[in-house]
Amino acid sequence: MLNIFDICKASSVKEAIGFLSAHEKAKVLAGGTDIIIDARKGKLEGYSLISIAELDEIKAIYKDSEGNLHIGACATFEEIINSVDVQDSFAAFAKAVSQIGSPQIRRVATIGGNISNGAVSADSIGLLIAMGSIAIVENEKGCRKIALSDIHTGPGSTVLSRTDIMREIIVPLDKKGRFGAAYFKYGCRNAMEIATLGCACVVECDENCISDISLVFTVAGPKPVCCMKAKEAALGQEISKETFEKIAEVAISEISPRDSWRASKEFRQQIAYEMAVRTIEDAVKDSKRGTI
């Protein structure tokens, strides 16, 4: 028996928000892969969980008329990976999230949960931030947009309030020309692993130069780190191994990983350089996919 008060099912997001507002000790339940474990650990004593996992209104994955990719907050990672729209327009993201947990975890775990948890090691957030994605969040006062890059405030915490429910993530593809993306998850195991360090890169190339780049490290600081100095150093540079190495040198000066039981600070700093070089290279290759 879980050490909680009750589990209910919501028939709509509005009903779930109403429930959260009416109950001081209440949380939304989506896939449950994190929250049920918290319940088992006794962290949710007296809490009521309101399930939003099966609400179609926040599960849809589609591209809008401008070509932007919408991913419902309660879309599971399995659904995201199998989505034709994701595979066509953001395949690197499908590849990134296919490294989460196991097939059974991906079957129920949701993108909304992965982000809302505020975990610095979340595998979905690096690429979403690098693409300039936004979250649509609703509470009793209405809906608002939050840039993914502004959501995390520290390990395990976000700007989301108690009654906030994420509705969807919008990945702005309309502003992007031909881009490439890649995510490198470093861990000891090939599955069921939390990232020791994550590196996400989105790059746009013009002829033989880098016209835009976003490099984001996860598990390299209390919040995801957007390497702005590395971006400045990269713009206009010719595409070459030397350039990737130069960008990586700058990027590692911007991260501040810590010691944890998974790895020491020094180890993370060492692998961050190599990860940046490889991730940028992979993203550049990805930008050229399909071209002769």
Next chain:
Amino acid sequence: MIKLVRFTVNGEKKEIAVDSRECLTDVLRNQLGLTSVKKGCEVGECGACAVLIDGKTVNTCIYPAVLADGHEIITLEGLNLNGELHPMQQAFIDYAAVQCGFCTPGMILAGVELMNTGKKYSKEEIKQFISGHLCRCTGYVNIVDAIYSIVGE
């Protein structure tokens, strides 16, 4: 809170009262006597508690029982066809893929899920698919071979 849940288990319709704080593992084991569903880690990492829900393997230790309402569940007990072993069960015997047997129900059901897709799989794909099922005894090779013998390319 006590809530009424209606679902089908191994082909039989059930209507049972569950405590809303229970996960499906305990309901299947304690109320329905289906002890093939094992309690391994209870945090969704080892796969010993996996059953087929609407044909797909789900870790029941992190799946609230109240959410099973309206779904179709199959446990290992539901695989015996007229008292005969399911082909996947036979394959596990033929390939010596069982030692202590604790991971076996989850592993067999994972194999059954692949079998029911009707597709063929490489050994690498099978390994990926069982990556959520931990075995401390066999070293996995015989398990992969057993599943491959049924769904292999």
